[in-house]
Amino acid sequence: MFWVLLRREILAHLITFRFAITVITCLLLVATTMFIRINDYEQRLASYNAARDAHRDELLSTRTYSFLMPKIDRPPNPLSIFNAGMDSRIGNTLRIYYTHVPVLWDAHSHSSGNLFIDHFYRIDLVFVFQFVLSLLALLFAYDAIAGERESGTMRVTMSNPVRRGSILGAKYVGAMTCLILPLVISFIIALIWIVSTGSIVFSESDFLRIAGILLTSIIYLSAIYLIGFFISASVHRTATALMLSLFVWVVLVLIYPSVSVSVVDQLIKPQRRRLASSYDAMWQIRETANEEVMEYLQNDGVEGESEHFDVEGSRGGLNVGLTNQRTLMRIDFRAYDWQFISPESEKRVPHVIRYHQFLAPLRIDAAEKMGLIRLPALDQIRFRRARIAQHLLRLSPAAMYNLATQAWLGTDLDGVVDFFEAARHYRRTLINYFYDEDAFSSRQWFASDQGAINLDDLPRFVYQRASLWINVTRALPDLQLLLLLNVALFLATFAIFVRQEI
Amino acid sequence: MIFHIVIRELYDHLSSLRFALTTLLILILMIVNAVVYLGEHKRRMDIYRGRTIASENRLQSRCETLYDLVLRGPGHLYKKPSPLAFCAEGGESLLLDEVRGNSERRIRRWWDGDVSYEFTEIWGLTYPPNVDILFISEQVPSERSIMPDYIKIDWGFVTAVLLSFMGILFTFDAISGEQERGTLRLMLSNSISRSAVICGKFLGAFFTIATPFLLGAIVNISIIYLSESVPLSGSHWVRLGLIICVALIYTSIFIFLGILVSSRVRESSTSLAILLLIWTVWVVLLPNALGSVGNRLHARPSAREFMAQARDSREDLRERYFARIKEPPKQETPATIATALGAEYVNKDAELRDRLHASYLSEELRQIQTARSLTRISPAALVQYAFEGLAGTGLPRHLDFITQTRQYAKQFRQFLIDTDRADPASPHAVGIPEGTSQKPVNFDAVPKFEDQHHFSSDFDAAIVDLLLLILFLLVLFVGTFLSFLHTEIG
Numbered sequence: 001m002f003w004v005l006l007r008r009e010i011l012a013h014l015i016t017f018r019f020a021i022t023v024i025t026c027l028l029l030v031a032t033t034m035f036i037r038i039n040d041y042e043q044r045l046a047s048y049n050a051a052r053d054a055h056r057d058e059l060l061s062t063r064t065y066s067f068l069m070p071k072i073d074r075p076p077n078p079l080s081i082f083n084a085g086m087d088s089r090i091g092n093t094l095r096i097y098y099t100h101v102p103v104l105w106d107a108h109s110h111s112s113g114n115l116f117i118d119h120f121y122r123i124d125l126v127f128v129f130q131f132v133l134s135l136l137a138l139l140f141a142y143d144a145i146a147g148e149r150e151s152g153t154m155r156v157t158m159s160n161p162v163r164r165g166s167i168l169g170a171k172y173v174g175a176m177t178c179l180i181l182p183l184v185i186s187f188i189i190a191l192i193w194i195v196s197t198g199s200i201v202f203s204e205s206d207f208l209r210i211a212g213i214l215l216t217s218i219i220y221l222s223a224i225y226l227i228g229f230f231i232s233a234s235v236h237r238t239a240t241a242l243m244l245s246l247f248v249w250v251v252l253v254l255i256y257p258s259v260s261v262s263v264v265d266q267l268i269k270p271q272r273r274r275l276a277s278s279y280d281a282m283w284q285i286r287e288t289a290n291e292e293v294m295e296y297l298q299n300d301g302v303e304g305e306s307e308h309f310d311v312e313g314s315r316g317g318l319n320v321g322l323t324n325q326r327t328l329m330r331i332d333f334r335a336y337d338w339q340f341i342s343p344e345s346e347k348r349v350p351h352v353i354r355y356h357q358f359l360a361p362l363r364i365d366a367a368e369k370m371g372l373i374r375l376p377a378l379d380q381i382r383f384r385r386a387r388i389a390q391h392l393l394r395l396s397p398a399a400m401y402n403l404a405t406q407a408w409l410g411t412d413l414d415g416v417v418d419f420f421e422a423a424r425h426y427r428r429t430l431i432n433y434f435y436d437e438d439a440f441s442s443r444q445w446f447a448s449d450q451g452a453i454n455l456d457d458l459p460r461f462v463y464q465r466a467s468l469w470i471n472v473t474r475a476l477p478d479l480q481l482l483l484l485l486n487v488a489l490f491l492a493t494f495a496i497f498v499r500q501e502i
Numbered sequence: 503m504i505f506h507i508v509i510r511e512l513y514d515h516l517s518s519l520r521f522a523l524t525t526l527l528i529l530i531l532m533i534v535n536a537v538v539y540l541g542e543h544k545r546r547m548d549i550y551r552g553r554t555i556a557s558e559n560r561l562q563s564r565c566e567t568l569y570d571l572v573l574r575g576p577g578h579l580y581k582k583p584s585p586l587a588f589c590a591e592g593g594e595s596l597l598l599d600e601v602r603g604n605s606e607r608r609i610r611r612w613w614d615g616d617v618s619y620e621f622t623e624i625w626g627l628t629y630p631p632n633v634d635i636l637f638i639s640e641q642v643p644s645e646r647s648i649m650p651d652y653i654k655i656d657w658g659f660v661t662a663v664l665l666s667f668m669g670i671l672f673t674f675d676a677i678s679g680e681q682e683r684g685t686l687r688l689m690l691s692n693s694i695s696r697s698a699v700i701c702g703k704f705l706g707a708f709f710t711i712a713t714p715f716l717l718g719a720i721v722n723i724s725i726i727y728l729s730e731s732v733p734l735s736g737s738h739w740v741r742l743g744l745i746i747c748v749a750l751i752y753t754s755i756f757i758f759l760g761i762l763v764s765s766r767v768r769e770s771s772t773s774l775a776i777l778l779l780i781w782t783v784w785v786v787l788l789p790n791a792l793g794s795v796g797n798r799l800h801a802r803p804s805a806r807e808f809m810a811q812a813r814d815s816r817e818d819l820r821e822r823y824f825a826r827i828k829e830p831p832k833q834e835t836p837a838t839i840a841t842a843l844g845a846e847y848v849n850k851d852a853e854l855r856d857r858l859h860a861s862y863l864s865e866e867l868r869q870i871q872t873a874r875s876l877t878r879i880s881p882a883a884l885v886q887y888a889f890e891g892l893a894g895t896g897l898p899r900h901l902d903f904i905t906q907t908r909q910y911a912k913q914f915r916q917f918l919i920d921t922d923r924a925d926p927a928s929p930h931a932v933g934i935p936e937g938t939s940q941k942p943v944n945f946d947a948v949p950k951f952e953d954q955h956h957f958s959s960d961f962d963a964a965i966v967d968l969l970l971l972i973l974f975l976l977v978l979f980v981g982t983f984l985s986f987l988h989t990e991i992g
Contacts, residue, residue, distance in 0.1 A: 017772045017775065018771070018772065018775035021775060021776060021779055022775070022779065025779050025783060029783070029787060029791075032791055033791065036791060036794050036795060036798075039798055040794070040798065043798065047804065051806075054806070086647070086648065089647045090647055090648065104648075110804065110806070114796075114802070114866060114869045114870065114873075116593065116596055116597075116866075116870055117793060117794065117796055117869060117870060117873050119593070119596055120593060120596075120793060120873075121789065121790045121791075121792075121793025121794045121796075121873065121877070122651055122790055122794070123787065123790040123791045123794050127787075127790070128787065131782050131786055131787065132779070132782055132783075132787075135778055135779070135782060139771075139774075139775055139778070143771070240519055242774070243518075243519050243520045243523065243671070244519070244523075246667075246671065246778075247520075247523045247524075247527070250527075250663075250664070250667060251527070254663055254786075255527070255531065255655075255663075255664075257650070257652060258652045258653040258654070258655055258659070259531070259534060259655055260652075261649060261650050261651075261652035262538065262652055262654055262655055263534070263538060264649075265649060265652075266538045266541055266542055267538075267541075382648070383648065385649065386648045386649050386650070389649055389650055390650060393650055399650070402650075403650075413648055
């Protein structure tokens with residue numbers, strides 16, 4: 001009996017006009033979106049390649065160890081075609097100084113894209129599904145029960161020996177089959193398009209991620225369908241069910257996400273006081289370090305307190321002093337490149353070596369201490385609002401869907417922050433490299449008069465996106481919430497339907 | 503007879519569930535908007551006032567010698583927030599709220615054998631070119647860039663999304679529903695013309711939607727007005743009136759669209775499905791899709807390329823002038839050739855710098871303009887842009903602000919030259935300390951920058967969008983009439 005009902009449901013949906021036009025609209029939109037996103041990805045990739053090459057050349061022309069301040073770049077995520085997320089919004093190029101622990105707020109953007117436009121206009125596959133398919137799901141659902149009751153066919157069905165559970169089950173499965181159909185077709189078209197461009201190469205785990213998105217989309221559609229289903233079971237007239245479903249859609253998909261985030265944005269202010277106190281603490285660390293340096297210079301047994309110990313010759317160098325109180329940035333960096341040292345000054349060179357042997361670990365230590373204050377403070381001040389907004393958003397299934405897909409693809413906030421974790425790791429690698437090469441106690445730390453340094457052993461920065469497993473664990477909370485919503489809605493619908501008089 | 507139909511329609515709509523739901527929704531959104539806006543406006547005005555006062559004090563401290571004023575000028579110039587930003591936010595939080603005055607004072611050294619001289623950059627307008635964004639008010643990434651995407655809840659959002667949605671909801675069954683029930687036939691068998699039916703349907707839906715919107719608008723404005731923290735003058739009320747008119751025109755477009763589709767389709771459910779899809783595509787997806795294309799149609803040099811190019815052309819200028827300068831500038835009246843040349847170089851350099859920055863800015867603006875022109879195919883985008891124009895926010899306002907700063911910079915330079923002329927002891931080579939008057943400057947005479955909101959320029963920005971909206975309305979109006987006159991009533 002279940003199969004008879006199921007077959008009837010599927011046929012009834014497939015022949016409707018609304019099904020046909022939704023499928024066509026969906027396909028058109030998917031094609032347009034793919035065109036835009038792939039084009040966008042290719043441009044970002046080109047810009048990444050150009051920047052990476054320029055930065056590599058710059059690095060390879062370095063002549064002394066102290067001048068090593070590699071610039072690293074974040075490659076665009078090819079999966080951002082499905083959901084752009086934060087991928088193009090957050091800085092993707094970052095300079096690594098051994099005297100500074102980098103965070104997200106120190107990064108810049110190397111692309112020639114227009115951030116005003118990126119912020120204002122957003123289109124990707126998830127965006128299309130989020131709006132169009134959810135609407136279709138509701139249009140399938142609103143008259144599922146109320147409609148049959150009004151037209152009297154429900155009574156006829158019930159006069160057969162059918163359990164109410166199988167009627168509900170057949171309706172749900174039938175509608176979901178018809179909803180999954182356009183979804184799967186869209187995914188196939190998208191994949192064919194991506195593969196045929198040739199510029200985008202997906203690994204196996206990327207295909208698994210895409211499968212994950214497909215799964216999430218199905219669960220999302222099911223949740224939206226069940227909302228309509230629930231409404232349809234609880235009200236008596238089709239017209240009422242329709243109106244309620246549409247309003248629920250407008251509120252959940254369009255209005256609630258915007259209202260919740262804009263309210264958080266306005267009402268939760270960054271804690272300026274914490275900003276100031278952290279800045280003072282960092283300033284203190286820097287002052288202490290500077291005092292130690294002064295003390296060293298006074299007690300080193302050499303006259304004068306000059307940093308270069310009156311060495312004569314051509315003393316090139318670079319001073320970087322960058323501060324930004326709003327991001328607690330405080331970069332003090334000094335690079336030296338003495339290309340010629342006069343023979344008379346040669347006897348002073350050991351003093352310089354000893355000085356740097358003392359200075360560089362001191363600066364690294366100060367940087368680590370400042371990082372220990374800065375990272376948690378910025379996390380509190382800046383990330384807190386974003387996290388609260390995300391939690392509030394989770395009351396809307398559309399937002400849950402969006403967040404879950406971003407987590408799958410690694411274009412969510414955590415995925416982007418991974419890059420900065422990798423950057424900090426690379427900085428430590430760089431410092432270890434200095435220690436391995438005895439760079440601080442070598443003449444080539446500050447002077448290139450005996451030839452430039454050999455950079456063959458220098459570890460290069462390679463960015464690996466988080467593994468599939470990490471992405472899964474990040475997507476799981478939202479996925480579970482969506483599933484929970486599904487179960488709750490189905491049980492509620494069942495409870496109402498079983499007790500109803502036809 | 504139309505009157506009767508309108509009354510009947512109004513009764514129908516006003517007692518319906520959809521009316522109750524939309525009214526509630528609009529009221530809630532309007533109240534949220536007003537409350538959120540009050541806090542935001544106060545904060546913005548405080549920042550603006552603090553900055554202008556600080557900038558005025560700085561300017562006063564620079565009046566000690568004319569050269570100090572030449573060198574550092576009035577510093578940064580600030581944009582005044584619009585009191586009507588609650589109508590259309592227009593990306594104000596993404597746009598820069600200042601035009602920076604150059605404060606680097608970089609030095610170019612000229613030398614000839616043992617003699618050397620340092621030329622210092624003078625004040626001029628500049629936009630932050632060292633980061634790849636000219637518009638985001640903080641360096642990338644800003645605090646806001648990690649917030650989830652959201653659309654600002656303002657009148658523009660309420661109108662573009664909710665009013666159009668209501669327009670569809672109240673009309674999808676206007677004709678097809680009556681046809682299904684057979685009441686349309688009954689009605690037409692009386693001496694009612696078809697055009698009267700359409701007019702009645704239109705007016706009924708129009709008043710039903712206008713009522714909650716006006717109610718929400720009045721509540722919203724009352725909250726803002728009664729809090730007394732936002733001063734609204736006569737011209738603001740005119741703007742608000744125009745904004746409401748635009749909203750009603752926009753709503754009418756969707757009412758006609760609803761009637762049109764409803765009259766062509768037999769079943770109400772089909773009509774609704776078609777309308778909802780048109781709505782999602784036209785109002786939500788199309789502006790986003792076309793806007794994203796705008797970024798890609800105009801390629802723009804990256805910041806790195808721009809900086810390299812700017813450096814090259816300024817070096818070029820320097821070499822040309824330094825080759826002609828034979829001795830260091832001296833404090834002599836009348837000015838020596840070297841003094842005159844030096845001053846000319848410093849001024850030319852400032853001009854070149856301003857020009858380069860302005861051209862880079864215009865490249866970026868052109869991308870945004872292209873995106874905006876493309877999205878004008880959607881009335882939802884049109885209504886947003888018209889609101890921005892009328893409320894004095896968003897891109898047109900920003901352009902107006904930039905134009906004002908340019909005019910001011912010219913005026914300021916002229917003032918410097920005129921003041922210098924008035925001093926007979928000066929060598930009249932403004933730009934280097936040796937060539938500029940040494941007398942203190944009267945602070946009251948120095949022109950001061952104040953960002954002005956001009957109604958005419960704001961209205962000009964909105965007029966294209968307004969006309970396009972009216973065009974959409976006319977097309978749909980005629981289409982609906984023709985289509986209904988030719989429909990067979992079964």
